Amino acid sequence: MASLIGAPTSRVDGRAKVTGEATYAAEFNAPGGLYGAVVTSPIARGRIERIDANLALGVEGVFDVLTHQNRPPMADADAAYADDIAPPGSPFRPFYNDRILFSGQPVALVLARDWETARFAASQVRIDYRKEPHATDLLRQRNEAFTLSGDAFAMSLAKPRGDAAQALARSPVRREGDYFIPVEHHNPMELFASTVIHEDDGKLVVHDKTQGVQNVQRYLCNVFRLKPEELRVVSPFVGGAFGLGLRPQYQVALAVLAALAVKRSVRVVLTRQQMFALSFRPATVETVALGAAVDGALQAVTHRALAMTSQYESFARNDSTWSGALYKCDNASYAHRLARLDLPTPCDMRAPGAATGVYALECAMDELAVALKLDPLELRYRAYSDLDQNEGIPFTSKALRDCYRQGAEAFGWARRNPEPRSMRDGGELIGWGMATGIWEALQMKFSVRIALSADGKAEVACATSDIGTGTYTIMSQAAAEMLGLPLENVTIKLGDSTLPQAPVEGGSWTAASVVDAIAHAADAVKSDLVELARRAPGSNFAELKPEEVSLADGRIVSKRDASLSARITDVMARTGVERIERERATEIKRDDKHARNTHSAVFAEVRVDDQLGVIRVTRVVTAIAAGRILNPKTARSQILGGVVWGIGMALHEETLIDHNFGRFMNANIAEYHMPTNADVGDIEVIFVDERDELINPFGVKGLGEIGIVGVAAAIANAVYHATGKRVRDLPITLDKLN
Structure with a gap:
């Protein structure tokens, strides 16, 4: 019998998806059910003073309008709202009271016999608000930011070592800069939706778009004081999520609330615009300083991250300590600060913390290589560490050197002319850049x-x-x-x-x-x-x-x-x-003597129109060391998706905020730019052989996150090589080159 593990096998659910047999959250049949349309707040901070639903209730086919004033009972203790990955603070509670915490907050739910009626009636709900001053600009709030302790991190902040400040001051070669990553939104294909089937015995079957059905079940049972046997959550297929579906989103709470109120089945589907008020990758300012000897040996690393969070929760991810797991340096310090804004709590988005923090680190490494007149790949070889220096322990496996070698050979890195603006094809400048990627291999x-x-x-x-x-x-x-x-x-x-x-x-x-x-x-x-x-x-x-x-x-x-x-x-x-x-x-054996990580080396080629500044990514080669690959076909698909997302991060994606209103302005997929087919060139994925007998019996590591890490940095470094202009704030658009 031929081995199935490791064979490039087509998706067993592929036929169901392409034929429409697969059923998603908004497609389950709910006989006699009602449709819910959400009314959202136009202000970013304040209170609801008055709600007039008479016009909406007068529309034929409307069954009810629910608000905080007439909802069924909900638990009032913060602990009752906690889900498995809730950050510190007081979780958002839809319809809890008259407080407005962010623009786009749900304030009413119109229930009608069909979606079109519900949506029209929602436009007839009249609400008066009392506005309060709001803050939505991260940079303006940076002086109000507070330091978050390592204990509050999902991935703990590493302890400093040596004297980074003194070592940096003594280093003969130094580079320091602020790297800015804007708010980015997930925009999965499937809209967030919940269909709640109210059965004859009063039990509820909740069809929800989620990355964790049991997490949602616990959350809903806590909120509505139900027993697990009274509420079942089902989600056999998910049309994209990558972090946005980790926590229960508000539409599922509203759908259950409505089903309990009217004792009928209810379906709530959010619009694309409403999804922008769910959550997002937080905007961050990454301040990285590197000091090195003239031979390239790192002498100091400091990485300070400033990120945004909401007024009611303290969301943070590890942006700043990845250098200690990658590069050899005796003096390092890290910090993470949060600025509270009148926006929803951010959430995880593919490779949270690493996608942003490693972008800054790897761009800084490129700047250091330029200052040292050293090949960027050679600098990384010289700074290579066989230990995770944050913990002082070896890795279960680390084939990063093989990633560098195989990726460079496939890309043709040896032919790179190091001088900026030295490689050209007609009216286009050609740039080659590279970066390292890292992520945790968790179980x-x-x-x-x-x-x-x-x-x-x-x-x-x-x-x-x-x-x-x-x-x-x-x-x-x-x-x-x-x-x-x-x-x-x-x-x-x-x-x-x-x-x-x-x-x-x-x-x-x-x-x-x-x-x-x-x-x-x-x-x-x-x-x-x-x-x-x-x-x-x-x-x-x-x-x-x-x-x-x-x-x-x-x-x-x-x-x-x-x-x-x-x-x-x-x-x-x-x-x-x-x-x-x-x-x-799963049998998880505690191992404090080894670090567990996946690694990658990313090489990118860009072409930049010398007159217009238009950037095209024409080639990407990414070499991945992720232990044993269970299915090269689906694994390659994962990495391809990560690389495309990295292209979007580097050149396209940016959620814009109108700070006068505290509102996302480009809350749609027409004005929120993402890479499409024309923006994606050739992508070569190399899986480097990496035997790992320590991490688990099968030597398997995950692949979902590592594909994006380092891609934006490799592209940014390639843009510098092509143009000689260093752009530190993403996305890199043509106006920043001219």
Whole structure:
């Protein structure tokens, strides 16, 4: 039986998606249900003074208008609203009171027999507000920012080492700069939506767009004081999320609130504009200073991040300490400050903290290489560290040198002329830039249930989500190989709160974690099969132990004598067993002696019109070291998507705020610029062989985040090489070059 793990396998859910068979949150049938249209606040801060819903209620087909004044009871303690990844503070509570915390805040929900009626009636709701002064400009609030302790980070802030300030002052070569990354929005294809089915017995089935069904279930049960058996959350397919679906978004709370109020099924779908008020990658100012000896040895690194958060929560991610995990330097200091703004709480967006922090670090490294008159790749070789210096420990594996070598060879880096503006093709300047990428290789506890039936088919169940990353497929591959079954004999059940426990899908931890759980569950099933084979009439397996057999080609096979085998279906039939069911969890072994990371080397080519300043990314080569690759086909797709997102970060994406109104101005996909086909050139993905026997039994690391890290920096460095102009604030647009 050919190995399925590591084979380039097409998505098992692909046909369902392209034919429309896959059902998303807004598509589930809700007979007799109502449609909800959300009314949002036009002001950024203040109070609701008066709500007049009479005109809306007078529209034919309108059933009700819900606000904070007539909603069903909701829990009033902050703890009751907490979800698995809530940052410190007091989570936003839709319809909780008359306070306005940000522009776009939901203030009313119109329920009607169809969407068009609900939306029209929503425009007829009249609300008077009392405005209060607001602040939405990060740069203007930087003097009011406060320092966040390392304990408040999802990834803790590393401790300083040495005396970075003194070492920087003594360094013969220094570079320091502010790097600005604006607010960026996720804009997944699928709108955020929730369809709540109100069943005859009063129980609720909530179809929600989310990255964590059990997280949403816990949240809703806490908010509305329901028992888990009274509310089930389902999300089998997710049309993109990458962080925006980690926390429960307000539409699911409103849909459940409405279903409880009217005792009918309710569907709430947000508009694209309303989604801009959900959350976003926070704007940050990254201040990086590097000091080096004349030979390129790093002598000092300081990285201070200033980021935005809301008035009611303190959201932060680790922007500033990645240098300690990448480069050798005895003197380093890090800081992270937050400025409170009258905007929604930011959230995770692909490679949170690393995408922004590593952008600044890698641009600063390029500037240092220029000052040293040293090749940027050579500088990174000289600063290479085999230890995570933040912790003083080695990595479980680190094939970054191989990433540099293979990526540079594929790109042709050796042909690079180091002088800016030295490479040209007609009226276009050609620039080559590179950067390093890094992300954490995490594992979380997942539980998996495998049910093997007498017909030789298996069902694998876990409450985790598939947000388009290929989770259905890698789970199918892993289970099929471990159970010795054809791929088509394995069915995967995901995205249901009634299934075995799983955390939210994020942080690139799902693949490594769930495969480990599948392995343990499959071993338990194998043990049961061996026991059945041993006591089956006329068995030749009486003396064999589970560790002495394997499952392959639908058979139980002795490892000592391949001729000693039996069909799984025959064994179960002869013993009269219709079903074997076992549930097991990921076994995470605590290891404080090793750092766990994925790494990459990104090389980019840009062409810049010498007269107009128009930038095109024509080539990207990215070499990834991420342990064992479970499925090269879906893995390559993940990295391609990350690179395209990095192109958007570098050249296109920017959410603009009108600070007079405290409102996002380009809250649509016409004016929020993202790369399209014409903006994306050739992308080559190289998976570097990296054997890791320490991180987990399969040597697997995640891939969802690493694809974007370093891409924006490589492009920015290429733009400098092409033009001789250093642009430190993203996105790099033609007006910044002229």
